[in-house]
Amino acid sequence: MTQRERLTEQLDKGTLECLVCCDRVKQFDQVWSCSNCYHVLHLRCIRKWAMSSMVEGKWRCPACQNTNEAIPTEYRCMCGAVRAPEYQRGAAGAHTCGRACRRARACPHPCTLLCHPGPCPPCQATVVKQCGCGAESRSILCSSKLPQVCGRTCGRTLECGVHTCAKDCHEGPCDTCTETVEQVCFCPAAKSRSVPCTAETGGVSSWECGDACGRVLACGAHVCRAKCHAPPCPACQLLPKHVKTCPCGNTQLAKDSRKSCTDPIPLCGNICAKPLNCGPAGDKHFCKLNCHEGPCPECPDKTVLQCLCGHSSREVPCADLPAMYNNVMCQKKCNKKLSCGRHRCRTLCCAATSHRCGVVCGRTLSCQTHRCEEFCHTGHCAPCPRVSFEELTCECGAEVILPPVRCGTRPPACSAPCIRERPCKHPPHHSCHSGDCPPCVVLTTKRCHGDHExxxxxxxxxxxxxxGLPCGKPLPCGKHTCIKTCHKGPCDTGKCTQPCMEKRPSCGHPCAAPCHVAAGTSCPSTAPCRRPVRATCPCNRRHAERACADNARDLAKMMSALAATKMSEGGSVDLSDVQRPGNMLKTLECDDECRVEARTRQLALALQIRNPDVSAKLAPRYSEHVRATAAREPAFANQIHDKLTELVQLAKKSKQKTRAHSFPSMNWQKRQFIHELCEHFGCExxxxxxxxxxxxVATADREKSWLPAMSVLEVLAREAGKRRVPGPVLRAPPAASPAAPAPSHSTQHAVTKSTGGWATLTSTNAWAARSQPKPQPAAAPPAEKIDYFDNPPDN
Known part of the structure; x- marks a missing residue:
């Protein structure tokens, strides 16, 4: 099937694809056909293609890369005779006019087919054609490409017009003449030369050598000074009839002043003033010598010449003007943008009117294989001009793209299964493709690197x-195993750097030094144990992280001091209690606060007072954030403290184990304040x-929550030196009336002042008195005495 038949069938069925949009060309679409490759595309697509790929006023066909200047604007039939042809099913082919094809051909005969896509068939008309030399005439087909020769000698006159062609009869022009011609010059020297026989030299036997003629003129006294020329020579220019003035031309000569050409020409004695061949137009210099014969000497003056770009100028001797014209240059760089719009002209003293970039573009074209070979330009690069005329098929050959195929075109998509065989012998689960096959995704059973699972x-x-598990393979040291995550290949065979786990004989902690001994041997003497331990004071109030060696040193000092004390008192030295594991870490000394708590605890035991709401630390250590927030917003801090106090009291009285409270939404600083304050209430x-x-959301536990001894506002007030005067304490008279019994021991408060702060001790019934409202007596007894304390109660 020819291209014409294939295009006709595809256009009639609407199956032809546009090379630009890859959509099908329907019978009613406006189309455009290339005059070179006859590809048919959408008119709207080719217009966008032409306007976007226009480079220097030209664009290329997307199929054959043929250059065009005019952008398609009209929809015409395939032969171009009818504008916007109407499609009638069954009457004529799609996008044709139905008339005789009027497409222009190389011969004068019209196409015999109706309007059609694709190229016209060869012309079948019979014409009379002569052979190459014109000796014979034959009747042949107009489209015949066979050479017409008769076999005789050509004999046609060559281009020189003198010799004839000696080759056999042939078509086309004859070759150039290979003969030579001998020529002699006109001057008396009679120089000769041999030149090729051409249209200019054929039949010409003389030439002008360019030297002075040298022939004696008709006057007999002078010779011809003109260049070599054909005779005769001109008349002598020194004859009296030719010389009318003095040599400078300013004074007329008398009629009888000269009789022959040999007589001297009278001089006027004035300045010559002839214009010299120097200086710019309109500003020429003149000869400053007196009137003289012969040519004027060179000008001794200087002329100001501008550089090529006109930026600067300089003086040049007039004698050097012929060589300096258009050669005076300055050192200023042009710095104008070139035609590409990307680079700048860096030429010194540039006088160019158009700055065309001479750098090769070199950008990768859309085919991703070749680079742009044009000069640097604006806009996108033109499509790759390389075209393949071989069919492009998919990997299995089921799908084909017919030529011409643009460079960079991908193989056609194919839905057939891949036909390549995998090394694993699993069947492919993907379609036909180009390039390497994707990895096989069939699930199999395999073991890990370390053979763990x-x-x-x-x-x-x-x-x-x-x-993901530890490797666990034994290392060469024999005491450790590989701790790396399950890995490929052998484990490290170098020196083991894991910490030694042998226990120290002094403290029982691991050696912790890098692995240094082989299996079955003991550790050598090592550095002091630096493992951190938690040391406390004897009352367990103070604690600190210390190195094991420092703790052992302090313990040894304590044991030595204790032994010295026992020996000085004459008693036996028994350090078994001190050397117990629990007592070996009590190496810190108690401070004043420890002593205050110890005395408070002793007083509480002596008075048999217990208050579960008083924490072990009478002055809670609030963080800096809590302190800053309470100092900045005391009302908010007091509100949160009261709400948490109420929540803890509700949890203590409730039958449920926990009670919760949800605070309203607030910023992160206030939320952080609630989080840290909940820690002092034992709430989550x-x-x-x-x-x-x-x-x-704060949650209080009935068994784990408590009330702090002091609120953060009270701590801040105490640190600031502010004291609040408490309310009066009413004591009943000695003789109590039956209506108002004397207060019992459980309702009295005992306040003890000690070093380090105030401590408030309440009775056993204080929790009930705090959690429940106190009943008001019917008639209050008269007050016997009012006591004021220096500081308010801390709880």
Whole structure:
């Protein structure tokens, strides 16, 4: 099937694809056909293609890369005779006019077919054609490409017009003449030369050599000074009839002043003033000598010449003007943008009117294989001009793209299954493609690198995998195993750097030094043990992280001091209690606060007072954030403290184990204040929801929550030296009336002042008195005495 038949069938069925949009060309679409390759495309697509790929007023056909200047604007039939042809099913082909094809051909005969896509068939008309030399005439087809020769000698006159062609009869012009011609010049020297026989030299036997003629003129006294020329020579220019003035031309000569050409020409004695061949137009210099014969000497003056770009100028001797014209240059760089718009002209003293970039573009074309070979330009590079005229098929050959195929075109998509055989012998699960096959995704059963476990969900393409567990293989030291995550290949065989786990004989802690001994041997003497231990004071109030060696040193000093004390008192030395594991870490000394707590505890035991709401630390250590927030917003801090106090009291009285309270939404600083304050109440705090609706929920436990001894506001007030005067304490008279019994021991408060702060001790019934409202008596007894304390109670 020819291209014409294939295009006709595809256009009639609407199956032809546009090379630009890859959509089908329907019978009613406006189309455009290339005059070179006859490809048919959408008119709208080719217009966009032409306007976007226009480079220097030209654009290329997307199929054959033929250059065009005019952008298509009209929809015409395939032969171009009818504008916007109408499609009638069954009447004529799609996008044709139905008339005789009027497409222009190389011969004068019209096409015999109706309007059609694709190239016209060869012309079948019979014409009379002569052979190459014109000796014979034959009747042949107009489209015949066979050479017409008769076999005789050509004999046609060559280009020189003198010789004839000696080749056999042939078509086309004859070759150039290969003969030579001997020529002699006109001057008396009679120089000769041999030149090729051409249209100019054929039949010409003389030439002008360019030297002075040298023939004696008709006057007999002078010779011809003109260049070599054909005779005769001109008349002598020194004859009296030719010389009318003095040599400078300013004074007329008398009629009888000269009789012959040999007589001297009278001089006028004035300045010559002839214009010299120097200086710019309109500003020439003149000869400054007196009137003289012969040519004027060179000008001794200087002329100001501008550089090529006109930026500067300089003086040049007039004698050097012929060589300096257009050669005076300055050192200023042009710095104008070139035609590409990317580079700048860096030429010194540039006088160019158009700055065309001479750098090769070199950008990668859309085919991703070749680079742009044009000069640097604006806009996108033109499509790759390379075209292949071989069919492009998919890997299996089921799908084909017919030529011409643009460079960079991908193989056609194919839905058939891939026909390549995998090394693993698993069937492919992907379609036909170009390039390497994707990894096999069939799930198989494989073991990990370290042979720890077996998994059944490993893709076939994955050779090995890591289970994520420690390797566990024994190292060369014999005491450790590989701690790396399950890995491929052998474990490190170098020196083991893991810490030695042999226990020290002094403290029982691991050696912790890098592995330094072989299996079965003991550790050598090592540095002091630096493992941190938690040291406390004897009352367990103070604690600190210390190195084991420092703690052992202090313990040894304590033992030595204790032994010295026992020996000085004459008693026996028994350090068994001190050397117990629990007592070996009590190496810190108690401070004043420890002594205050010890005295407070002793007083509480002596008075048999217990208050579960008083924590072990009478002055809680609030963080800096809590202190800063309370100092900045005391009302907010007091509100949160009261709400947490109420929550803890409710949890203590409730039958449920826990009670919770949800605070309203607030910023993160206030939420942090609640979180840290809950730690002093023994409550759990959790934040919920996202910003800006994030809030905190506090949960109090009946058994684990407590009330702090002092609020943060009270701590700040005490540190600031402020004291609050408490209310009066009413004591009943000695003789109590039955209506108002004397207060019992359980309702009295004992306040003890000691070093380090105030401590408030309440009775056993204080919790009930705090959690429940006090009943008011019917008639208050008269007050016997009012006592004021220096400081308010801390609880």
């Amino acid at each position: 077996e998994r059944k969900t490993i893709p076939c393409s994955q050779e090995e995998f890591s289970c 705090s959790v934040a919920y929801d996202a910003e800006p609706n994030r809030n905190v």
